[in-house]
C-alpha cells in the first residue's frame with residue numbers, strides 16, 4: 001500500500017480491504033461507462049511552472065449508473081454537489097500561472113475527494129438539508145467501487161505531478177481552488193474570499209495581505225479552517241510533503257458567470273505572481289510538528 005493510500009484510508013478497520021486502483025472485485029459493474037468523461041482532467045500537464053493547481057469540487061457530474069443519486073435537478077445545481085464557479089476560476093488561472101492543473105470530473109456527492117475515505121462526510125447521505133437517497137446505507141464494496149473509479153485516479157494524478165516537479169532540493173507550490181455558499185446554517189458569510197492554511201504561512205499570509213490591499217474582505221481560515229482535520233488534498237499532497245501551499249475559497253455569489261470567474265482568476269494571478277516569483281519559496285517546509 002502506498003503512503004497515499006495509507007493516509008487516505010485513515011484508521012484500520014474502516015471497511016476498505018484493499019482500496020486502490022486495480023483492486024476492484026471482478027463481479028462489480030464499472031461505475032463509469034466507456035463513453036463517460038474520465039475521473040479527472042489535467043490542463044498544462046507538462047507545464048514548466050513549478051506550481052500545481054487543483055480543484056477537488058470542480059464538477060457536479062454523477063456517473064449515469066448512479067441515476068443522479070436520486071436527486072432532482074435543483075439539488076444537483078446546488079453547492080452540495082460542487083463548488084459553483086471553482087472549475088472556471090481554476091481553468092482561467094492555469095494558463096496565467098503556466099501551472100499544471102488537475103480538475104476532478106465528478107461530484108463530491110459520489111465521493112468527496114477532499115476527505116479521507118473513512119471520514120463521515122466522504123459519502124454524504126444528507127447535505128445542507130438535502131437528502132441524498134443514493135448514498136443511504138452504502139456498503140464498503142460500493143464505497144470502494146467509487147473510490148477506485150474516481151478518488152484514487154484523481155489523487156494519483158496529483159501525486160504524479162508533485163513527483164514530476166519535486167526534487168531533493170526543490171518543493172513545488174500547491175494551490176487549491178474552492179468556492180463556498182454565501183448562506184449556511186441560517187447565517188450570512190461575510191468573507192468574500194477565504195484563505196485556508198495551517199502551519200506554513202509562506203503563501204497564505206502574503207496572499208491575504210495582497211487581497212486585503214485590493215479591498216477584499218478576507219476570511220483568515222474562514223469559512224473553514226485549514227487546521228481542521230476534515231481536509232485531505234492539501235494536507236496530504238502539500239502540507240505533509242512540506243510544499244508551500246494555500247487553499248483559496250471564493251464566495252459563490254461573486255462567481256455568477258464566466259466574466260466574474262475570469263476576473264477572479266486575474267485577481268488571484270496578480271496577487272500570487274509576486275509570491276511565486278520568490279525563489280526562496282520553493283524549499284521544503286520543516287517547521288511542521290512530526291515532519
Ligand SMILES: [Zn+2]
Nearest residue numbers: 057083178179
Ligand atoms: Zn470545495
